Amino acid sequence: MSAIATGGRRRGTSRLGWNLLGLLVFVTVGFPVYWMVDTAFKPAKDAIDPDPSLLPTGLTQDNFHRALDIADFWGPVGRSLIVSLSVVAIGIVVGLLAALAISRFAFRGRKIVIVGILAVQMVPAVSMIIPVFLLLNDLGQYDRLTGLIITYLTFILPFTVWTLRGFVVNIPRELEEAAMVDGCSRTGAFLRVVFPLLAPGLVATSVYGFIQAWNEYLYALMLMSQENQTATVWLGNFTTKHGTEYAPMMAGSTMMAVPIVILFLLVQRKMAAGLTAGAVKG
Numbered sequence: 001m002s003a004i005a006t007g008g009r010r011r012g013t014s015r016l017g018w019n020l021l022g023l024l025v026f027v028t029v030g031f032p033v034y035w036m037v038d039t040a041f042k043p044a045k046d047a048i049d050p051d052p053s054l055l056p057t058g059l060t061q062d063n064f065h066r067a068l069d070i071a072d073f074w075g076p077v078g079r080s081l082i083v084s085l086s087v088v089a090i091g092i093v094v095g096l097l098a099a100l101a102i103s104r105f106a107f108r109g110r111k112i113v114i115v116g117i118l119a120v121q122m123v124p125a126v127s128m129i130i131p132v133f134l135l136l137n138d139l140g141q142y143d144r145l146t147g148l149i150i151t152y153l154t155f156i157l158p159f160t161v162w163t164l165r166g167f168v169v170n171i172p173r174e175l176e177e178a179a180m181v182d183g184c185s186r187t188g189a190f191l192r193v194v195f196p197l198l199a200p201g202l203v204a205t206s207v208y209g210f211i212q213a214w215n216e217y218l219y220a221l222m223l224m225s226q227e228n229q230t231a232t233v234w235l236g237n238f239t240t241k242h243g244t245e246y247a248p249m250m251a252g253s254t255m256m257a258v259p260i261v262i263l264f265l266l267v268q269r270k271m272a273a274g275l276t277a278g279a280v281k282g
Contacts, residue, residue, distance in 0.1 A: 033257075036250050036253055036254060036257075037250075037254055038056055039246060039247055039250040040063055040064070040247065040250040040251040040253070040254040041056065041059045041060060041061070041063070041251075042056070042057070042058070042059075042060070042063075042247055043058050043060050043062070043247070044062070044063065044066075044245070044246075044247045044248070046058065046247075047246045047247035047250070048246060063247040063248045063250070063251035064248075064251045064255070066245070066247075066248040066251070067238075067248045067249075067251040067252040067255065070237055070238065070245075070248060071234060071237040072234075073234065073252070073255070076229050076230050076231045076233070076234035077231045077234075077255075077256070077259075079145060079228065079229075079230050079231075080213075080214055080230045080231040080232070081259070082145060083145055083148050083149055083152065083213055083230065084209075084210050084213040084214045085210070086145075086149045087149055087152045087153055087156055087209055087210075087213040088206050088209045088210050088213070090149070090153060091153060091156050091157050091160045091209050092160065092202060092205065092206055092209070094153075094157060094160075095157055095160030095161045095163075095164050095205070096164055096198075096202070098161045098164075099160075099161050099162075099164035099165040099167075099168050100168055100190075102114060102161070102165050103165050103168040103169050104168065104173070114165075117158045117161055117162050118158075118162065120155075120158045121155070121158050121159060121162075125155055125218065125219070126218065128154075129218070129219065129222055132151055132154075132219070132223070133222060133223065136150075136151070136223060142223060143223065143224055143225045143228055144228075145228070147223060148219065148220065148223055148224060148230075151219050151223065152212070152213045152216060152219070155212075156209045156212055156213065159205075159208070159209075160205050160209060163201070163204075163205045163208075164198070164201060164202070164205055166201075167198055167200075167201030167202075168194070168198065171194055171197050171198070175189075175193050175194070175197075176189040176190070176193060176194060177189075179192060179193045207263060207264070210260075210263065211260060214231070214232075214256075214259070214260065215232060216230075216232065217232040217233065220232055220233050221233050221236075231256050232256075234252070235249060235252055235253065235256070238252065
């Protein structure tokens with residue numbers, strides 16, 4: 001009994017240690033979000049207080065009104081939504097077709113394609129700004145949403161292909177073969193058997209692509225003019241030669257985070273399943 005009790009205490013201590021570690025990680029990750037929202041509702045003078053309070057003191061909505069008045073808000077948000085949703089839609093369609101080809105078909109140069117997908121992701125995005133600018137300028141796509149969409153696809157699509165490949169490989173070929181024996185064509189077997197099983201992976205990959213396109217700043221700053229700026233560049237309006245208006249900036253950041261939060265709330269179950277579905281093999 002003594003050994004059993006000792007083992008139980010050890011398991012309890014270990015569980016308590018992991019719970020404390022998880023709590024520490026949660027606080028570390030969540031504190032910047034809390035501070036952003038807290039600052040968004042603080043009076044402007046409290047946001048620049050050298051001795052700030054961790055707990056909310058006076059709550060105000062003036063920062064949100066200031067954020068909406070300082071520059072056009074809905075225009076940049078609308079452009080960011082158009083770009084992000086377009087990148088996700090195109091990336092998922094093209095990425096899924098490429099992932100199927102790599103996973104299900106043997107062709108010459110297949111390994112080179114896989115290595116190339118990995119190699120592209122290792123190239124720093126900042127190193128491609130000048131070539132991308134010159135190319136889009138030659139194509140007449142500078143300061144256009146279509147040019148920004150194409151640019152975002154260049155670094156989101158490789159990740160999409162690689163991630164979806166893991167999900168496709170995780171689905172046994174026998175399921176497709178059984179459907180084809182029952183009379184389905186290869187396309188019908190994919191639509192009726194494989195595609196429903198890929199839903200969690202598609203959702204997880206789509207959310208990642210949306211977040212990357214929504215939060216991207218550098219290319220949007222370099223490739224778009226003031227009139228066609230996206231939401232992330234719009235936040236730069238709070239920094240002027242007179243200083244930075246931190247409270248309205250945090251209010252704008254909070255409003256920008258709302259679409260991401262809503263997206264996560266809508267797809268959280270599929271997202272959780274998709275994050276682990278493609279990690280078994282492949």
